[in-house]
Amino acid sequence: MTARTSSDGDFDRPILTVDVVLMTLLEGHLSVVLAPRAIDPFKGKPALLGGYVRVNSDADADATVARVLSEKAKLKEVYVEQLRTFSGRKRDPRGWSASIAYIALLPLERLEQAAAGLVLKPADNPGNLPFDHNAIVGAARDRLRTKGAYSTLPARLLPPTFTLPEMQQVYEAVIGERLDQSSFRRKIAELGALEPIPGETRRSVTVRRPAQLYRLAAPITLFDKRL
Amino acid sequence: MTARTSSDGDFDRPILTVDVVLMTLLEGHLSVVLAPRAIDPFKGKPALLGGYVRVNSDADADATVARVLSEKAKLKEVYVEQLRTFSGRKRDPRGWSASIAYIALLPLERLEQAAAGLVLKPADNPGNLPFDHNAIVGAARDRLRTKGAYSTLPARLLPPTFTLPEMQQVYEAVIGERLDQSSFRRKIAELGALEPIPGETRRSVTVRRPAQLYRLAAPITLFDKRL
DNA sequence: CCAAAAGTGTTAGACTTACACCCATGG
DNA sequence: CCATGGGTGTAAGTCTAACACTTTTGG
Numbered sequence: 001m002t003a004r005t006s007s008d009g010d011f012d013r014p015i016l017t018v019d020v021v022l023m024t025l026l027e028g029h030l031s032v033v034l035a036p037r038a039i040d041p042f043k044g045k046p047a048l049l050g051g052y053v054r055v056n057s058d059a060d061a062d063a064t065v066a067r068v069l070s071e072k073a074k075l076k077e078v079y080v081e082q083l084r085t086f087s088g089r090k091r092d093p094r095g096w097s098a099s100i101a102y103i104a105l106l107p108l109e110r111l112e113q114a115a116a117g118l119v120l121k122p123a124d125n126p127g128n129l130p131f132d133h134n135a136i137v138g139a140a141r142d143r144l145r146t147k148g149a150y151s152t153l154p155a156r157l158l159p160p161t162f163t164l165p166e167m168q169q170v171y172e173a174v175i176g177e178r179l180d181q182s183s184f185r186r187k188i189a190e191l192g193a194l195e196p197i198p199g200e201t202r203r204s205v206t207v208r209r210p211a212q213l214y215r216l217a218a219p220i221t222l223f224d225k226r227l
Numbered sequence: 228m229t230a231r232t233s234s235d236g237d238f239d240r241p242i243l244t245v246d247v248v249l250m251t252l253l254e255g256h257l258s259v260v261l262a263p264r265a266i267d268p269f270k271g272k273p274a275l276l277g278g279y280v281r282v283n284s285d286a287d288a289d290a291t292v293a294r295v296l297s298e299k300a301k302l303k304e305v306y307v308e309q310l311r312t313f314s315g316r317k318r319d320p321r322g323w324s325a326s327i328a329y330i331a332l333l334p335l336e337r338l339e340q341a342a343a344g345l346v347l348k349p350a351d352n353p354g355n356l357p358f359d360h361n362a363i364v365g366a367a368r369d370r371l372r373t374k375g376a377y378s379t380l381p382a383r384l385l386p387p388t389f390t391l392p393e394m395q396q397v398y399e400a401v402i403g404e405r406l407d408q409s410s411f412r413r414k415i416a417e418l419g420a421l422e423p424i425p426g427e428t429r430r431s432v433t434v435r436r437p438a439q440l441y442r443l444a445a446p447i448t449l450f451d452k453r454l
Numbered sequence: 455c456c457a458a459a460a461g462t463g464t465t466a467g468a469c470t471t472a473c474a475c476c477c478a479t480g481g
Numbered sequence: 482c483c484a485t486g487g488g489t490g491t492a493a494g495t496c497t498a499a500c501a502c503t504t505t506t507g508g
Contacts, residue, residue, distance in 0.1 A: 010283040013240035016325055053314075055323035056237040060315030085312045085327050087280075088287030096282035098243055100312050100325070149451075165460070180498060182462075208459040209505040224376075224453055392487070407471065409489075435486045436478045 014087075015097035018064045019050035019133065021083065021140035022073070022104040023123060024111060025157045028173050030123040030144070032137055033111070035072055041093050042130035046119050048137070049073060050099065061100045069104065074115040079156040080104045083140055091132045101136045103143060105156035148174040149226045152193050155216055163202055163211035164188070171227060184227065193221045241314075242324035245291045246277035246360065248310065248367035249300065249331040250350060251338060252384045255400050257350040257371070259364055260338070262299055268320050269357035273346050275364070276300060277326065288327045296331065301342040306383040307331040310367055318359045328363045330370060332383035375401040376453045379420050382443055390429055390438035391415070398454060411454065420448045 022033040034046035051068045058064040062080070069075045080102050087098035111118070121127055123141045126134065148154045154174040158166060168184050188194060194214040201210035249260040261273035278295045285291040289307070296302045307329050314325035338345070348354055350368045353361065375381045381401045385393060395411050415421060421441040428437035 010281045011279070012282050014243050014280055014282050016241050016243060052238070053241055053323075053325070054237045055239050055241050055316065059317075061312065061325065082311050084309050085288065087327065089282070090286075096280075098280070098288065098325070098327070100314065146449075163460090180500090181460090182500085183498065185461075186497085203506085206458080207507060208457085209461085209507090211460060222373075226451055390487085407473090408487090409473085410471065412488075413470090430479085431486075433485080434480060435484085436480090436488085438487060 012096075015092060015094060016053045017050050017097065017099045018053065018061055018068060018102060019048040019086075019099045019136055020065055020068060020080070020102045020104050021137055022049055022069070022078070022106065023140065023144065023157075024106055024108050024120070025170060025173055026108060026120055028169070030141065030173060031120045032123050032126050032140075033073065033114075034119045034121055034126065034129070035115075036117060036119070037130070045130050046121070046127070047130050048133045065102050065104075072115065073118060074113065075106070075110065078104050078106050078110075083136070083143060086132055086136060099131075099136075101140070103140045105144075105153070107157055107159045109159060144174060145176065150223050152191075152216060152218075152221045155193075161197060161200070161202075161213045161215050163213060165211055167194075167214070175227070179227065187223075187225075187227055191221060191223060193217055239323075242319060242321060243280045244277050244324065244326045245280065245288055245295060245329060246275040246313075246326045246363055247292055247295060247307070247329045247331050248364055249276055249296070249305070249333065250367065250371065250384075251333055251335050251347070252397060252400055253335060253347055255396070257368065257400060258347045259350050259353050259367075260300070260341075261346045261348055261353065261356075262342075263344060263346070264357070272357050273348070273354070274357050275360045292329050292331075299342065300345060301340065302333070302337065305331050305333050305337075310363070310370060313359055313363060326358075326363075328367070330367045332371075332380070334384055334386045336386060371401060372403065377450050379418075379443060379445075379448045382420075388424060388427070388429075388440045388442050390431075390440060392431070392438055394421075394441070402454070406454065414450075414452075414454055418448060418450060420444055 024031055024033065033049065035049055036044050037047050049068055049072045051064065053061060053064045058067060065080055069078055083101040083103050085098055085100045089096045091097060123137060126137050129137065144153065148171065154170050155167060157170050164185060168179060168181065172179055193216065195217045197213045197215060200213040202213055203210045251258055251260065260276065262276055264270050264272050264274050276295055276299045278291065280288060280291045285294060292307055296305055310328040310330050312325055312327045316323045318324060350364060353364050356364065371380065375398065381397050382394060384397050391412060395406060395408065399406055420443060422444045424440045424442060427440040429440055430437045
């Protein structure tokens with residue numbers, strides 16, 4: 001039951017890759033970051049950031065993801081979490097393959113430090129993507145929408161410090177519905193997920209009353225009610 | 228960037244397997260089904276049901292899972308859902324490997340039709356398992372506990388038809404807390420997840436008033452509040 | 455002092471919890 | 482006709498959505 005080196009046998013090892021659905025918020029719309037494929041198949045076509053697992057350099061699939069984000073987008077320390085694995089004989093023309101799909105979130109500002117050549121597409125309609133990348137993007141979008149209403153996950157679309165109005169806008173964009181300001185604040189406060197940064201405030205673009213700055217108190221928090 | 232046949236290269240393909248955390252309810256306690264390993268490493272030790280992905284016979288990883296359940300436990304048409312993928316250089320002594328982990332649920336009765344030699348262990352304390360199987364069981368248990376409070380998932384631990392008292396017992400075992408009978412029934416009714424089977428009832432073991440039999444109306448339903 | 459956005463308070467109504475109660479059955 | 486578990490009703494208390502209101506700022 002060890003792997004063989006011949007081809008076309010039942011004991012051939014499948015291809016193993018990772019694919020990252022890197023998302024951000026652009027003008028209130030959830031968007032996916034795509035990169036033109038460097039190699040065949042589908043060379044030149046915009047696709048998810050992905051790559052082969054390298055058994056010598058990558059300790060595990062999380063390490064592969066970090067490497068891919070670094071190599072293809074020049075990004076480090078992005079928030080990532082595993083989505084699920086897509087597999088099968090038909091998803092890749094090169095043969096039976098499995099791709100461990102990840103969700104990654106970052107604030108728009110950070111994309112400016114990223115590699116050139118990246119493309120931003122609406123997560124709801126990213127166009128026709130190669131492989132099963134449309135299904136992967138769909139699953140990522142659904143997961144963020146669902147989990148977003150029950151966790152501090154959407155905060156990962158914000159910079160390290162942010163105001164409550166900013167945070168509310170992000171939640172509204174992710175969940176896709178308007179939230180009552182008063183209720184939103186009450187719930188966030190109850191959860192104790194945020195800590196104010198004393199004395200620090202920020203004005204919005206149209207300069208009005210400055211808002212208190214906050215940061216996340218805990219890395220990620222799950223609630224047991226919707227926001 | 229194609230796979231090579233030589234060993235120890237960065238482009239070697241990793242091992243790809245599936246592991247199934249098959250769970251049932253035994254005397255009110257969530258339990259995992261283990262099987263003694265047929266091959267080395269850890270030959271003879273109880274471990275999760277698992278096996279290599281076979282690129283010729285298995286259309287995708289779901290098919291591998293169905294095959295593994297059929298071959299190792301003589302079970303067909305068991306409810307399964309993907310958990311997540313565990314990967315890395317160190318989890319298997321044979322080298323870099325990825326295992327797509329699945330949760331599978333079935334009622335205790337069905338285990339009687341299963342293969343001999345299977346072992347049932349408490350999900351909370353399955354003993355010392357090989358590979359990272361303790362971590363996988365832990366993740367499966369957590370997922371079932373969390374998702375259980377928000378979905379009809381625990382109903383997959385019941386036979387196709389069941390009574391409301393039976394269902395309530397299952398939820399109490401999975402979530403780990405007592406539920407108010409009246410509230411439980413109201414919530415289940417609101418969700419419309421069950422349909423009564425007209426005229427059909429079942430007596431409990433200690434023969435008293437017979438209870439109405441129900442079946443699931445939809446395959447799986449997610450709620451937006453806890454039960 | 456006005457406009458606009460940040461932030462707080464209040465109240466009607468919805469929802470739940472906790473418990474009491476009624477019902478059906480076998481012995 | 483009683484014991485037991487299935488099944489239903491309800492009142493007190495809690496929670497929340499919705500909206501009105503106050504505060505802070507720049508011009």
